[in-house]
Amino acid sequence: MITGAELEAAAADSAGGYVRPKRKPFDHKGEPCKNCGTPLEGWYCYSCGQNADTHHRSILHLIWEAIEGMFHLDGRLANTLPLMFFKPGKLAKDYMEGRIVRHVPPFRTFLVALLLFIFAAEHAIHGIRHEMELKEEREAAQLATPAGRKAKADEIRKEATSERADRLKGAAEERDAALKEEGADKARIATTYAERIKRYEARYADKMAQALALENNPNAAAEALAESKRKMSSAAQQVRDLKLDEAEVLPNGQQKLTGTTIDGVQVNVTVPGDVKGHKNFAKDASKGWLKENLAKAIENPDYYLLVLFGWAHRLAVLLLPITGLSLALVYLNKRQYFIYDHLLVATNLLSFSFLIYALCMVLPMSAWPTAFAIAGLWGPINLFQTMRGGYGSSIFGALLKTWIVWTIGVTSFGLLLLSLMVFTLSQM
Numbered sequence: 001m002i003t004g005a006e007l008e009a010a011a012a013d014s015a016g017g018y019v020r021p022k023r024k025p026f027d028h029k030g031e032p033c034k035n036c037g038t039p040l041e042g043w044y045c046y047s048c049g050q051n052a053d054t055h056h057r058s059i060l061h062l063i064w065e066a067i068e069g070m071f072h073l074d075g076r077l078a079n080t081l082p083l084m085f086f087k088p089g090k091l092a093k094d095y096m097e098g099r100i101v102r103h104v105p106p107f108r109t110f111l112v113a114l115l116l117f118i119f120a121a122e123h124a125i126h127g128i129r130h131e132m133e134l135k136e137e138r139e140a141a142q143l144a145t146p147a148g149r150k151a152k153a154d155e156i157r158k159e160a161t162s163e164r165a166d167r168l169k170g171a172a173e174e175r176d177a178a179l180k181e182e183g184a185d186k187a188r189i190a191t192t193y194a195e196r197i198k199r200y201e202a203r204y205a206d207k208m209a210q211a212l213a214l215e216n217n218p219n220a221a222a223e224a225l226a227e228s229k230r231k232m233s234s235a236a237q238q239v240r241d242l243k244l245d246e247a248e249v250l251p252n253g254q255q256k257l258t259g260t261t262i263d264g265v266q267v268n269v270t271v272p273g274d275v276k277g278h279k280n281f282a283k284d285a286s287k288g289w290l291k292e293n294l295a296k297a298i299e300n301p302d303y304y305l306l307v308l309f310g311w312a313h314r315l316a317v318l319l320l321p322i323t324g325l326s327l328a329l330v331y332l333n334k335r336q337y338f339i340y341d342h343l344l345v346a347t348n349l350l351s352f353s354f355l356i357y358a359l360c361m362v363l364p365m366s367a368w369p370t371a372f373a374i375a376g377l378w379g380p381i382n383l384f385q386t387m388r389g390g391y392g393s394s395i396f397g398a399l400l401k402t403w404i405v406w407t408i409g410v411t412s413f414g415l416l417l418l419s420l421m422v423f424t425l426s427q428m
Contacts, residue, residue, distance in 0.1 A: 028052050080104045084352050088382050089389015095344040096337065096390065106347040110320065113354035118313055120358035125305060127365065136228045143214070144221040153215035160207035167200045236295035289426065296428040308424045315416050319409070320346055326408040330401040331391060345390060352382055380406050 030039050031052075038047035045052065080103040083091035095106060142148035175193040178184055214220055297304040323346035324339065331337055356378060360371040380402055387398035 076102060076104045080109065084109075084348055085356075085382075087389065088348060088352065088386040091348055092345045092386050092390025095348070096341045106344050106351070109351045110347040110354075113351040113358070114313055114316055117316075117354035117358045118309060120361040121312075122305070122309055124361040129301075131365065133228075136224070140221045140224040140228070142221075143224055149215050149217070149220055153211040156207060156211040156214070160204050160211070163207075164200060164204040168197065171196045171200070232299050232301070236298040239291055239295040239298060293425045293428040297425055300428075304424060304428065307427050308420060311420060311424065315420050318416060319350055319412060322412045323350060323405070323409055326405045330404050334391070337391070345386060349383060349386060353379055 028040050029042075032038065033040055033045040033048060033050060033052065035050040036045065036048040038045055040052050043052050044050070080091065083094075083103075091103070094100070094103060139152070143152060171193060175189055178189045179186060217223070320343065324343040327342040327345055328337075328339055331342070356375045357372075360368065360375050363371050383406055384398050384402045387393045387401050388395070391398075393401060
C-alpha cells in the first residue's frame with residue numbers, strides 16, 4: 001500500500017520538475033556508446049552507465065547545472081528543509097530508520113549550509129566595515145561646514161559634561177562608602193579622592209578645548225579623513241609600544257602588566273596579585289610574535305579576514321564529530337543507535353544552525369538583535385525536538401540531554417573560533 005508520506009515525497013519530487021530544465025527527446029538510439037561501444041537504448045548506457053549526452057551546453061545552461069548540482073534543486077529539498085526547521089525529530093527518525101530516498105543526503109546539506117554560513121559571515125563583516133567607512137565619511141562631510149562643526153562641538157561638550165557628572169558622582173559615592181568602613185584611613189581616602197577629581201577635571205577641560213578647537217578649525221573635514229586613514233596604523237603602533245616586561249603592583253593588590261591611553265582614557269592590563277609566572281608571560285608576549293602579528297592584523301584587516309575565512313570551513317567540519325560524539329555520550333544506554341546514526345543527526349543539527357545564522361547575517365543590521373535572539377532560542381528548541389521525536393526521550397530526559405549537548409556544542413564552537421583567530425595571527 002502506498003502511504004501518505006510516500007505520496008507527499010512523490011508529489012514533492014515531481015514538483016522539482018518545474019525548476020529543472022526539460023530534457024530533450026532521445027534521438028541517438030542504436031548509436032555506439034562512446035565509452036564501451038554498446039548500442040544505446042536510452043540516455044544512459046545499459047552496459048556501463050555512461051550518459052549518452054554530448055554535453056554541448058550554452059553558458060547559461062552550464063551555470064544552471066552548476067547551481068543544480070551544488071544545491072540539488074529537486075523535490076527532496078522541499079521535503080527536507082521544512083522538517084529540518086519545524087519537525088527535526090521526524091527528520092532524524094527518517095534518517096535513522098532508513099527512509100532516506102525522500103530527503104537530500106545529509107552530508108550534502110551540511111556542506112552547502114556551511115558554505116552559505118561562511119559567505120554570510122563574510123558579507124556581514126564586510127557590511128559592518130562598509131557602514132563604519134560611510135559613517136566616517138558622513139562625519140567628515142558634516143565638519144566641512146561651520147554649522148556642522150558647531151553641532152559636533154556641542155555634541156562633544158554635552159558628552160563631556162555628562163561624563164564628568166557621572167564620574168564625580170561615582171567618585172563621591174566610593175569615597176563616602178570607604179569612609180563608613182571601620183578603621184578607614186581618612187587621609188588616604190581624601191588624597192585618592194582628590195587625585196581622581198583632578199584627573200576627571202583635566203579630562204573634562206581637554207574635551208572642552210578639543211570642542212573649541214574643532215569649532216574654529218576650517219580644515220577639520222580634511223583632517224578627519226586623514227585621521228581615519230591613519231587609524232589602523234596608529235592602533236597597530238599602540239600595540240607595538242605596549243610594555244609587558246615588568247609588573248606594577250596597584251593599590252587594589254592587582255599587578256598591572258601594561259597600560260596605554262586610548263582616546264584619552266587610561267587602559268590597564270592587569271592580573272590578580274596572586275598569579276605566578278606573570279613575568280615570564282609578560283616577557284614572552286612582549287618579545288614574541290604575539291604583539292607584532294596582532295599589530296600586522298590591525299594594519300591589514302583584509303588579509304587577516306582572508307586567511308581567517310580560508311581556514312574557517314576546515315575547522316567548522318570538526319564540529320560534526322564533536323556533536324556526533326556528544327550525542328553518543330548522552331545516549332550510551334541506547335544500544336540500538338550507532339555512531340553513524342548520531343553523525344546523521346549531527347549533520348541535521350549543524351545544518352540547521354548554519355542556515356539559521358546565515359539567514360540572520362544577511363538581514364539588515366537593524367534587524368540583527370531580534371534575529372539573533374530568535375536564533376539563539378530556536379537552536380535549543382530544535383535540539384530538544386530532535387531528542388524527543390528522533391530518539392524518543394522523555395521531556396525531562398530531553399531537557400537534560402539538550403543542555404549537555406548544547407553546552408558542549410557552544411563551548412566547542414567558541415574554542416575552535418578562538419583557536420582559529422590565534423592560528424590566523426600566526427600566519428600574518
